[in-house]
Amino acid sequence: MVVLAASIMTKTGKVLVSRQFVDMSRIRIEGLLAAFPKLVGTGKQHTFVETENVRYVYQPIEALYLLLVTNKQSNILEDLDTLRLLSKLVPEYSPSLDEEGVCKMAFELIFAFDEAISLGNKENLTVSQVKQYCEMESHEEKLHKLVMQSKINETKDIMKRKASEIDKSKVHVESFLLYQIN
Known part of the structure; x- marks a missing residue:
């Protein structure tokens, strides 16, 4: 058939x-x-x-x-x-x-x-x-999902650090501008 x-x-x-x-x-x-x-x-x-x-x-x-x-x-x-x-x-x-x-x-x-x-x-x-x-789950599929999740988590951490650096630089720029005005 x-x-x-x-x-x-x-x-x-x-x-x-x-x-x-x-x-x-x-x-x-x-x-x-x-x-x-x-x-x-x-x-x-x-x-x-x-x-x-x-x-x-x-x-x-x-x-x-x-x-x-x-x-x-x-x-x-x-x-x-x-x-x-x-x-x-x-x-x-x-x-x-x-x-x-x-x-x-x-x-x-x-x-x-x-x-x-x-x-x-x-x-x-x-x-x-x-x-x-x-x-059924395959070992390769689980491994791939774990790798992808770790990459996502790493990217999120990098984004948080960059955001905090940007916030710090804004604070420094604002304080510098305030210092020059006074």
């Missing part, structure tokens, strides 16, 4: 989040995503639509669609299993399932999609495992 892309879009076709898992041009993925709303009929029982090149596997989530774009050679049962996993992940990372809520949590959703799908293939993971992997 090869998942080409996983996307969340409005029912009118506006793409909110999209993650490509294989190398493809931007024009191609935009064309595939733009074609999807025209292919979906209202009131259908099916959760997939096939074209000559790709298969769209989708699930409505309130006013949105969770969409997988796969190649036609992929196993439809595996595609549906992947869709099921992603449909459980979306509410975990975006509590409000509307356009604003999904856009606000776009990066978290993309990170979760990346954990669930690797190079177009579904990883054998549960929702709790994906959450655990996304929450």
